[in-house]
Amino acid sequence: MTDMASLMEDRAAAKVISDNLRKPVDWDSPKIARNIKKRYAAERRFKMYGLVAIGIALLALCMLATSIGSKGYSAFYQTYVQLEVHFDPAVIDPDGTGDPAVIGRANFDGLIKQSLRDRFPDVTSRSDKRDLYGIVSGGASYDLRERVLENPSLIGQTRTIWLISGDDFDMLNKGYIDPTVAEGDRRLNDQEVSWYNELVEAGAVEKQFHTRFFTSGDSREPELAGIWGAAVGSFYTLLVTLALSFPIGVLAAVYLEEFAPKNRFTQIVEVNINNLAAVPSIVFGLLGLEVYLNVMHLPRSAPVVGGLTLALMTLPTIIIASRAAIKAVPPSIRQAALGLGASPVQTVTHHVLPLAMPGILTGTIIGMAQALGETAPLLMIGMVAFIVDIPGGALDPATVLPVQIYLWADSPERAFVEKTSAAIMVLLAFLVLMNGLAVYLRKKFERKW
Amino acid sequence: MSLSFLLLAVAALCALSFYFGRQRAVALSGGRHSNLHSLPVHYGAYTAAWCGLPALALLLIWYMFQGSVIEALIVSDLPQEILEDSGRLSLALNSISLIAAGNGQHLSVEPEIVDAGRRLANIQTIASAALVVVMLSGAVLGLSLSYRKITADMRARNNIERIARYVMIACSAIAILSTVGIVFSLLFEALHFFTKINPLEFLFGLEWSPQTAIRADQVASEGAFGAIPLFVGTLLITLIAMCVAVPIGLFSAVYMGEYASPKFRAIAKPALEILAGVPTVVYGFFAALTVAPFLRDNGAILGLDVSSESALAAGLVMGIMIIPFVSSLSDDVMSQVPKSLRDGSYGLGATKSETIRNVIFPAALPGIVGAVLLAVSRAIGETMIVVMAAGLAANMTANPLQAVTTVTVQIVTLLVGDQEFDSAKTLSAFALGLVLFLVTLGLNVFALKVVQKYREKYD
Numbered sequence: 080m081t082d083m084a085s086l087m088e089d090r091a092a093a094k095v096i097s098d099n100l101r102k103p104v105d106w107d108s109p110k111i112a113r114n115i116k117k118r119y120a121a122e123r124r125f126k127m128y129g130l131v132a133i134g135i136a137l138l139a140l141c142m143l144a145t146s147i148g149s150k151g152y153s154a155f156y157q158t159y160v161q162l163e164v165h166f167d168p169a170v171i172d173p174d175g176t177g178d179p180a181v182i183g184r185a186n187f188d189g190l191i192k193q194s195l196r197d198r199f200p201d202v203t204s205r206s207d208k209r210d211l212y213g214i215v216s217g218g219a220s221y222d223l224r225e226r227v228l229e230n231p232s233l234i235g236q237t238r239t240i241w242l243i244s245g246d247d248f249d250m251l252n253k254g255y256i257d258p259t260v261a262e263g264d265r266r267l268n269d270q271e272v273s274w275y276n277e278l279v280e281a282g283a284v285e286k287q288f289h290t291r292f293f294t295s296g297d298s299r300e301p302e303l304a305g306i307w308g309a310a311v312g313s314f315y316t317l318l319v320t321l322a323l324s325f326p327i328g329v330l331a332a333v334y335l336e337e338f339a340p341k342n343r344f345t346q347i348v349e350v351n352i353n354n355l356a357a358v359p360s361i362v363f364g365l366l367g368l369e370v371y372l373n374v375m376h377l378p379r380s381a382p383v384v385g386g387l388t389l390a391l392m393t394l395p396t397i398i399i400a401s402r403a404a405i406k407a408v409p410p411s412i413r414q415a416a417l418g419l420g421a422s423p424v425q426t427v428t429h430h431v432l433p434l435a436m437p438g439i440l441t442g443t444i445i446g447m448a449q450a451l452g453e454t455a456p457l458l459m460i461g462m463v464a465f466i467v468d469i470p471g472g473a474l475d476p477a478t479v480l481p482v483q484i485y486l487w488a489d490s491p492e493r494a495f496v497e498k499t500s501a502a503i504m505v506l507l508a509f510l511v512l513m514n515g516l517a518v519y520l521r522k523k524f525e526r527k528w
Numbered sequence: 529m530s531l532s533f534l535l536l537a538v539a540a541l542c543a544l545s546f547y548f549g550r551q552r553a554v555a556l557s558g559g560r561h562s563n564l565h566s567l568p569v570h571y572g573a574y575t576a577a578w579c580g581l582p583a584l585a586l587l588l589i590w591y592m593f594q595g596s597v598i599e600a601l602i603v604s605d606l607p608q609e610i611l612e613d614s615g616r617l618s619l620a621l622n623s624i625s626l627i628a629a630g631n632g633q634h635l636s637v638e639p640e641i642v643d644a645g646r647r648l649a650n651i652q653t654i655a656s657a658a659l660v661v662v663m664l665s666g667a668v669l670g671l672s673l674s675y676r677k678i679t680a681d682m683r684a685r686n687n688i689e690r691i692a693r694y695v696m697i698a699c700s701a702i703a704i705l706s707t708v709g710i711v712f713s714l715l716f717e718a719l720h721f722f723t724k725i726n727p728l729e730f731l732f733g734l735e736w737s738p739q740t741a742i743r744a745d746q747v748a749s750e751g752a753f754g755a756i757p758l759f760v761g762t763l764l765i766t767l768i769a770m771c772v773a774v775p776i777g778l779f780s781a782v783y784m785g786e787y788a789s790p791k792f793r794a795i796a797k798p799a800l801e802i803l804a805g806v807p808t809v810v811y812g813f814f815a816a817l818t819v820a821p822f823l824r825d826n827g828a829i830l831g832l833d834v835s836s837e838s839a840l841a842a843g844l845v846m847g848i849m850i851i852p853f854v855s856s857l858s859d860d861v862m863s864q865v866p867k868s869l870r871d872g873s874y875g876l877g878a879t880k881s882e883t884i885r886n887v888i889f890p891a892a893l894p895g896i897v898g899a900v901l902l903a904v905s906r907a908i909g910e911t912m913i914v915v916m917a918a919g920l921a922a923n924m925t926a927n928p929l930q931a932v933t934t935v936t937v938q939i940v941t942l943l944v945g946d947q948e949f950d951s952a953k954t955l956s957a958f959a960l961g962l963v964l965f966l967v968t969l970g971l972n973v974f975a976l977k978v979v980q981k982y983r984e985k986y987d
Contacts, residue, residue, distance in 0.1 A: 085885065089886070118882070121879075121881060121882075125885075126787050126881070128779050129782050129783025130787075131779070132775065132779035132780040133780040133784070136800055136852075137799055137800070139803070139848045140799060140802060140803055142818070143848075146817075150817070327699045327702055328699075330695060330699040330700075331696065331699040331702070331703065334693075334696035334699065334700050345700075348701070351703040351707050353972075354707065354972060354973070355703060357906070357968065357972040358710065358965065359906075359911070359964060360909070361911045361936055361939055361961070361964070362909070362961055363710075365943075365958060365961040366706070366709055368943065369716070369717065370713055374595070375591055375595050376595020376598070376599065377591070377595070394706070395703070422689060423689075424689040448805065452805075452806075452807025452810075453807070454809045454911075454912050455911035455912055458940055463944055472530070473531075474531065481912075482809075484809050485915075488813050488816065488916060489916075503813060506810070510805060510806075514805060
């Protein structure tokens with residue numbers, strides 16, 4: 080449209096010029112001045128469009144960052160409730176054996192419920208009691224057990240301790256549940272809010288740094304869920320990816336750049352690498368599902384399979400970056416080595432590769448960062464399972480950070496929104512770290528020949 | 529013995545054989561290295577390669593066939609009536625592997641299956657022991673054979689360099705192998721699908737509802753596999769994404785390349801590139817939890833009925849993701865335009881914007897078209913944003929405010945969770961994958977050709 084319009088304009092202008100060529104142009108005429116003014120205005124407008132475009136892109140980046148940050152920062156803190164717990168010997172260790180196995184089996188949940196009932200003695204009905212127990216998380220009993228196992232002298236005493244609270248109370252304390260809206264529209268009823276207010280007035284509610292978020296695996300309870308399991312899974316997956324794609328990628332790049340004759344095989348390989356770099360990642364997931372799981376029968380959900388799939392995906396990135404780095408080493412280095420009697424392989428291993436290594440490493444780190452953020456192919460090979468345990472090796476079922484984010488984003492509980500955002504922050508922190516390392520390597524070892 | 533331990537053992541054997549080979553060469557040289565054809569390290573590397581490579585090759589071959597061989601062994605012993613029903617068979621195989629892993633106490637299954645589970649556990653133990661034996665004996669055999677071959681005038685360097693070359697060729701061939709793997713795995717399952725569903729019905733059918741009955745007693749419709757609604761949804765979201773990404777990407781490329789001061793560029797360019805480095809799952813979360821509610825609420829204020837999983841939200845966010853892709857590619861293309869064209873335009877008195885619009889842009893147009901096509905192919909294949917922010921309902925609509933679904937979303941929903949083999953529902957995901965692969969491949973090849981041609985024009 081605008082092209083047509085401008086073309087017409089140009090034609091008209093050309094006609095005016097050719098008409099005017101016969102007489103000398105009066106450069107000071109108001110017509111010319113107007114024209115120049117118009118052209119400069121167009122110039123400024125055009126420049127403005129460019130600035131606006133960049134502004135929109137940067138604004139989107141800022142919105143992304145603030146949306147994640149404002150939703151997620153609160154996940155690093157967790158509400159704790161102070162309660163007086165009586166470590167009743169009749170419950171924990173009725174026979175006084177002191178045997179850790181006996182203590183470990185004791186009903187610590189009952190202790191917490193008892194102390195909640197003691198704290199709010201006027202709660203009597205069954206459903207009210209159930210609401211009351213929601214103040215403290217179901218995971219608090221494990222903390223209590225560990226505390227007693229560590230220090231058995233607690234048995235028989237009464238202590239005031241901080242217990243991790245349930246997710247709804249946590250949300251109320253963090254202001255995500257508004258107690259002023261109608262009772263039916265919020266997760267907590269009026270009575271629960273009044274308990275909360277009573278506890279706050281007594282100074283028995285506190286936010287503490289949420290270490291559990293960094294140390295535990297996934298959980299159905301938002302307050303108990305952590306990212307450590309996914310982080311370990313990501314680590315094993317990336318380890319397998321790196322162990323496969325780095326040597327294979329570098330060797331392929333060396334071959335293609337230094338040794339390959341110009342023949343059909345080489346040509347096919349090059350076309351293939353370029354195309355693989357643009358294949359949608361989910362197709363690699365389908366490949367992994369079919370080849371690794373259905374044909375080779377490798378274990379489902381295992382980091383090995385994830386790593387194998389991601390290795391194929393990052394291979395083109397590493398090969399392309401390595402080839403560029405190898406190409407950047409000047410031919411004079413090779414000629415000098417060959418002139419001194421080194422064989423071609425020696426020339427490459429002793430001179431070209433060490434000189435190209437910073438570039439290769441930079442490309443590899445960037446490829447690994449891509450692999451770390453990749454989700455779709457891992458969904459295909461079953462790394463979406465709900466896994467509580469921390470994986471102990473590359474063959475254990477595991478999940479990875481981005482998949483964990485996807486799983487939490489799908490969870491209905493309000494408290495998982497902040498967990499998701501916090502997990503995204505952790506993932507982004509890793510990515511920034513990796514990319515920063517790549518930039519540092521490039522800056523530090525960059526060489527102008 | 530676990531796999532990592534086995535690999536460590538082989539690595540240790542390699543180190544050992546390197547030492548042996550080197551020692552032997554040194555001993556043969558009688559103290560003077562010039563008596564040897566190659567350096568002692570070459571002899572060491574030679575024995576190490578002959579120790580490690582056969583073991584690794586054996587491991588690879590073993591793992592390629594182990595699964596199917598074991599399954600065939602187990603299946604062959606199952607009673608006939610289980611074999612005939614594919615649903616029962618996959619269920620039986622599942623419980624067998626559970627029993628073999630020692631997690632099958634709660635299962636109530638036929639005694640044959642329990643037996644098969646025990647046998648599977650047995651076979652697995654035997655297989656892993658056999659693998660250890662095979663790998664280690666391969667390593668030791670290679671070591672001893674190569675060790676014996678070492679003589680003072682053996683051409684160890686030439687040998688090891690030849691091995692290195694073969695290894696490098698094998699590594700380069702993996703690129704071909706993975707393409708072949710993709711094509712075959714997609715084609716195999718898709719052909720399987722097309723024996724159940726007519727390909728014409730798949731490609732041109734107007735209704736998509738893959739929920740078929742899993743068990744005979746379930747009430748479900750036949751299931752319809754017409755993929756047109758998916759293609760329409762994909763195109764709609766891609767179109768929205770391009771409407772965002774192309775103008776913003778092009779204008780920011782122009783501004784960065786022509787107007788920006790070096791200081792501005794040094795800050796803005798990496799900032800733009802951050803957009804490309806953010807994982808797609810993060811964009812998906814952003815689209816689903818920030819952009820979609822924002823659009824819905826503001827649409828309600830304007831009296832528009834915006835679905836909470838609208839195509840618009842997914843498309844907008846996808847467009848943002850693709851901005852750096854478009855801008856860096858078109859920046860590349862525009863900087864290829866020869867300086868003489870630019871100088872000619874300036875010499876005639878054109879302003880910068882006139883030069884860009886009337887000279888550089890037309891000259892770079894083929895390259896920019898190529899760049900946009902690459903961006904389109906990326907948008908079509910993008911998964912996480914649409915999985916999280918676009919819907920599952922296969923609506924055939926051009927209204928960006930409604931929920932649509934895409935090819936990638938359907939692949940994910942069909943394959944995540946419980947799968948049964950051999951059902952049209954599961955197989956259709958592979959057919960969709962094949963279409964996706966072919967379309968993106970075609971777009972890429974075409975776009976690369978266009979860009980290449982354009983480059984040649986000015987080189």
